[in-house]
Amino acid sequence: MSAASAVENLHAIRTAIADSARRAKRDPDAVTLVAVSKTFEAEAIRPVLEAGQRVFGENRVQEAQSKWPALRDAFPDLELHLIGPLQSNKAKEAVALFDVIESVDRPKIAEALAAEMKRQNRFLPCLIQVNTGKEPQKAGILPEEADAFLHSCRDLGLTVTGLMCIPPVDEEPALHFALLREIARRNGLSVLSMGMSADYPTAVALGATHVRVGSALFGSR
Numbered sequence: 001m002s003a004a005s006a007v008e009n010l011h012a013i014r015t016a017i018a019d020s021a022r023r024a025k026r027d028p029d030a031v032t033l034v035a036v037s038k039t040f041e042a043e044a045i046r047p048v049l050e051a052g053q054r055v056f057g058e059n060r061v062q063e064a065q066s067k068w069p070a071l072r073d074a075f076p077d078l079e080l081h082l083i084g085p086l087q088s089n090k091a092k093e094a095v096a097l098f099d100v101i102e103s104v105d106r107p108k109i110a111e112a113l114a115a116e117m118k119r120q121n122r123f124l125p126c127l128i129q130v131n132t133g134k135e136p137q138k139a140g141i142l143p144e145e146a147d148a149f150l151h152s153c154r155d156l157g158l159t160v161t162g163l164m165c166i167p168p169v170d171e172e173p174a175l176h177f178a179l180l181r182e183i184a185r186r187n188g189l190s191v192l193s194m195g196m197s198a199d200y201p202t203a204v205a206l207g208a209t210h211v212r213v214g215s216a217l218f219g220s221r
């Protein structure tokens, strides 16, 4: 996909987010587009940065390390979100490189991140990934365990600002978005990262504060 079309896609996605927010009587500025740039090289990402996009998501620490330090030198105000499963031996690199961790998905990772943030004196906002579809192969905390896990994360010293989910591919995403919103509401959490290329307008209608859009922006992977 050419750079011009990624920028065209960016404008179309921003318009769709704003339309969906207005229809739901929400402030369009209350929704942040997280541009998911995994598998795309710096040359594909740069035009999107030049067009004004500043928030990006990557799912692998090593891949992000290979392309983002140079992009950050050029665009110091960008914000990088980790959206994929983290291994505890990569916590050090993740805390140094990312600005938000969206994928706190198990106790061991919460512990590793808390220890590393203290070591680096770098306290990043974190989201808890909830496995709303209770899929055995999928990362995340079960919905019924989310409240207790949130408390244990806070006891460790993590700053948990919200929740993230990836609904099952073959189910109506709105049900999962509504469930995530309810877990956030009862815990007083304000950040809801939900909605991807196929369903972000629905997520915005149901209260998403962050939508994570990859293929609709950069093209198929």
Ligand SMILES: *Cc1c(COP(=O)(O)O)cnc(C)c1O
Binding pocket: 036, 038, 059, 083, 084, 166, 196, 197, 198, 212, 213, 214, 215, 216
């Ligand atoms: C890849 C990915 C996305 C983006 O998916 P698209 O369908 O390409 O928009 C969003 N969230 C997570 C966690 C991902 O891994």
